Amino acid sequence: MRAIQITEFGGPEVLNPADLPDPVAGPGDLLIEVERAGVNYADTHRVEDTYLSSSALPLVPGSEVAGRTPDGRRVVAMVESGGYAERAAAPAGMAVDIPDGVDAGTALALLVQGSTAWVLLRRNVHLAEGESVAVHAGAGGVGSIAVQLAKAFGAGRVIATAGSSEKRELALELGADAAVDSRAEDMTAALVEANEGRRVDAVLDMTGGRVTDESLRALAPFGRLAFYGMASRKAPKPVQLPNLMRHSATVSGMWLPHAFQLPGDVVGRAMAEMFELVRTGRLRAVVGGEYPLADARRAHEDLRSRTTQGKLVLDPTREA
Incomplete structure (x- = not known):
């Protein structure tokens, strides 16, 4: 089968097409003929070996696929690795059936970016009706869905x-009440101004560096900041515990694989709720780019440049 493989860690330049044996589905696994594979910011860290969990070489990147099983089921699934390929094996417990009328790109956007946004809003910041929430990278994969979910969950101002x-403009089109330049010299002041002079109740942050530090200072008493990525590749300053008490603030982190381990099938419930919002027209997944499988390097370059919008996917059925 055709796949993308890395044999050394590095930037997008290490992503190379390769012909590899088909994966073998073990006990409890599903073999999936891949229709689309998702590209995530976490993939860029895996390729560099700077992710939360280390990787072994050689590696076929990719943690999510959408396609068909041999018995005809259409599913979207998480995989440990191996998504950038024509075929993948996924644990059955990490697969969700795709409803009729939902395309593969939308299903992929909901599985990782959508579930991330849902968990951040429901479990990390516990967004209450009428509260304000700031969503960094509001036109990105997670952000574009988080903006819409926050409105659907009753946020007072997004x-x-x-x-x-x-x-x-895209973020405003998706339902944001205000949009701020992410390059603002003082993010604290920018967020407070965008919230009509009030500090914000919640922040969803995947930027890192000074943006995180200044967003924390923009929180209202009992405000919550949920940190789920570091696109700037710059760590924020260490959180000083006395400052949390001084401002009655909460800072949390979130890594989506942990959500799959929660009792009560949290991700399954999130997907069901989002599929219903899609069906009723209250949620739109933004698929910002489809690339042939062989162009994975270009997809990573575009993602790292932070010029893309929404979800990026690879198409193994398309020639370069």
């Missing part, structure tokens, strides 16, 4: 940040 006028 503030999105983005680095271009086109991205800010």
Whole structure:
């Protein structure tokens, strides 16, 4: 089968097409003919070996696929690795059936980006009706869905940040009440101004560096910041515990694989709720780019440049 393999760690340049044996489905696994494979920011860290969990070489990147099983089921599934390929094996417990009328790109956007946004809002910041929430990278994969979910969950005011006028316009189109330039010199002041002079109740942050530090200072008493990524590749300053008490603030982290371990099938419930929102027209997944499988390197370059919008996917059925 055709796949993308890395034999050394590095940047997008280490992503190379390769012909590899088909995966073998073990006990409890599903063999999936891949229709689309998702590209995530976490993949860029895996390729560098800077992710939360280390990787072994050689590696076929990719943690999510959408396609068909041999018995005809259409599913979207998480995989440990191996998603950038024509075929993948996934644990049955990590697969969700795709409803009729939902395309593969939308299903992929909901599985990782959508579930991330849902868990951040429901479990990390416990967004209450009428509260304000700031969503960094509001036109990105997670952000574009988080903006819409926050409105659907009853947020009083949703503030999105983005680095271009086109991205800010998209965030407003998706339901944000205000859009802030992510390059603002003082993010604290920018968020407070966008919230009509009030500090914000919640922040969803995947940027890192000074943006995280300044967002924390923008929190209202009993405000919550949920940290789920570091796109800037710059760590924020260590959180000082006395400052949390001084401002009655809460800072949490979130890594989506842990959500699959929660009792009560949390991810399954999140997917069911989001599929229903899609069906009723209250949620739209933004698929910002489809690339032939062989162009995985270009997809990573575009993602790392932070010029893309929404979800990026690879198409193994398409020639370069």
